[in-house]
Amino acid sequence: MRKWLFFIPLVAFLGLAVFLFSGLFSDPHLHENVKVEQAMPAFALADLENPAKTVTEKDLLGQPYLLNVWGVWCPTCNAELGFLTSLRAQGVKIVGLYYNQPTDSAFGEQFDLPTLQRDVARKLAEQGNPYQLNILDKDRSLIFDLGVTGAPETFVVDAQGKIRYHMVGDINPNNWPQLEAVYQQLVKESHAGVTP
Amino acid sequence: MKSLHTSGLLVALLLWCSNVVALEDELTFASKDQEALYRQLTAELRCPKCQNQNIADSHAVVAVDMRKKTYQLVQQGKTHDDVVTYMKQRYGDFVYYQPPLRASTIWLWLLPALLVVGLGVVGWRRARSSQTTGPNAAVTTQQTADAELQALIDAATRGKSRD
Numbered sequence: 001m002r003k004w005l006f007f008i009p010l011v012a013f014l015g016l017a018v019f020l021f022s023g024l025f026s027d028p029h030l031h032e033n034v035k036v037e038q039a040m041p042a043f044a045l046a047d048l049e050n051p052a053k054t055v056t057e058k059d060l061l062g063q064p065y066l067l068n069v070w071g072v073w074c075p076t077c078n079a080e081l082g083f084l085t086s087l088r089a090q091g092v093k094i095v096g097l098y099y100n101q102p103t104d105s106a107f108g109e110q111f112d113l114p115t116l117q118r119d120v121a122r123k124l125a126e127q128g129n130p131y132q133l134n135i136l137d138k139d140r141s142l143i144f145d146l147g148v149t150g151a152p153e154t155f156v157v158d159a160q161g162k163i164r165y166h167m168v169g170d171i172n173p174n175n176w177p178q179l180e181a182v183y184q185q186l187v188k189e190s191h192a193g194v195t196p
Numbered sequence: 197m198k199s200l201h202t203s204g205l206l207v208a209l210l211l212w213c214s215n216v217v218a219l220e221d222e223l224t225f226a227s228k229d230q231e232a233l234y235r236q237l238t239a240e241l242r243c244p245k246c247q248n249q250n251i252a253d254s255h256a257v258v259a260v261d262m263r264k265k266t267y268q269l270v271q272q273g274k275t276h277d278d279v280v281t282y283m284k285q286r287y288g289d290f291v292y293y294q295p296p297l298r299a300s301t302i303w304l305w306l307l308p309a310l311l312v313v314g315l316g317v318v319g320w321r322r323a324r325s326s327q328t329t330g331p332n333a334a335v336t337t338q339q340t341a342d343a344e345l346q347a348l349i350d351a352a353t354r355g356k357s358r359d
Contacts, residue, residue, distance in 0.1 A: 005318065028247060034288045102257060140261055147286040149245040149258050 033147050033155075033166040040067075040161045041145040048098050048120060048134035051113060055135050057161055064186035065093035066179075067155040068130070068171075069148050072123045073101050077152040080170040085128030087176070092183065096134035099143055099151045111138060156182050159190035223267055234270045237279050238263055240294075244287045262287075 035041070040057045047053040068084065070077035088094055098120070103109035120134065137143050146155065149168075156165035156179065165182045167175070225231040238252035243259040251259040251266070262283065269279045283291045295301050 029245075031244060031288055031290045034285065102260060140257070144261055144265065145286060147244075147288065149287070150256075 029149075030168060031149075035146055035155075035163050036166050038163055040157055040163060041142060043135075043142040043145070045142060046136045046138075048096070048117065048136040051136070055133065060095060060157070061161050062159055062190075063093055064156065064158050064183060064190055065095050065132075066171075066183065067095050067097055067157055069097045069099050069143060069146075069151050069153045069155075071099040071101065071151050072119045074099070074151040076170045078123060078127055080152060080172065081124070081127035081130060083172055083176070084130030087171075088130045088132075093132055094130045096131035097142065098134050098136045099148070100136065100138050100140065102140075154179075156186065158186045226271065230270050233276060234267060237266050237270070237276065240292065241266065241280070241283055242291050242293055244291055250293075262291075 040060070042057055044054050044056050047055050066087075068077075070081075072078070084094055100111070100116070103111050116136075124131075135142070140148075152168075152170055154167050154171060155163050158164050164186060165179070167179065169175075171179060223231075223234070225234065235252075239250050241251045241262060243249045243251050243254040243256055243262070245256040245258045246254045249259070251262045254260075265282075266279055269282060274282070280292050289296055295304060297305070
């Protein structure tokens, strides 16, 4: 029996230990979004503040923007509104994608646009309004096509309408520098007229 | 009498509960095959928001939406693979319990196979080496040693007799 064979259990144990140890620091909620590096899915949804107006993916071309999935029902989304508003003041274009919670008709709930508009207006007046516009995704169709699993989630979309970055969770002063680097790169690209 | 009332009320409440649960599954299908496909898909698709729940088991909004979409696609006559591809295009490979065969996932199949082969080789070698060094082998070595010793003695005595 050769001597190196005795080391196999030790190596196997160390390998397993390293694998499990690294698992301690991984977030099971984070999955790569498959839409990154793909074009924004086609959509035609109502503007939340002005429902007569239909917004499509073509209306958002020409300038990079953050697409922020949020809802008044989501505490983390409400917590980031203040910081996002300060980003808007710095000139960052932020588009809201309103995540409408399903209504359960069994409990007598039904979708009521005026109520929602009032709730949103109240929330934005209270926390600050970072959004140039809010897209109302009543049936979560664009949210489904984007592979969104919850709120808040944010996509960074370039001037040509291609999704370049995705993050789950709130945007705050700690993680903004990383996101800002991506955003500023896209701003630079759009000024240079680069088509990636 | 009062306890009879209470238990009667309890039974009524329980019956009402079971009705509420049944409400969720009131879906109509064109055929038994479609219904079976829907049940299979909702069991095989994984909820992207939850920890290890399929979409049939989960009440997360995303799972509800995925069930609804699965139902629509099945009703449109889409096949099992069509629906899985549709979901993967949106929620990634995570959404289906069976992982795809890729360069990055090949170890899922290779590692167990290598382990079995490796253990087989080690076991086979051990079995073979214990054959050659086992009790029989000891006898053989003893016999060879005896023969060698005898040869030496013979050589020595032959030399002596020549003197």
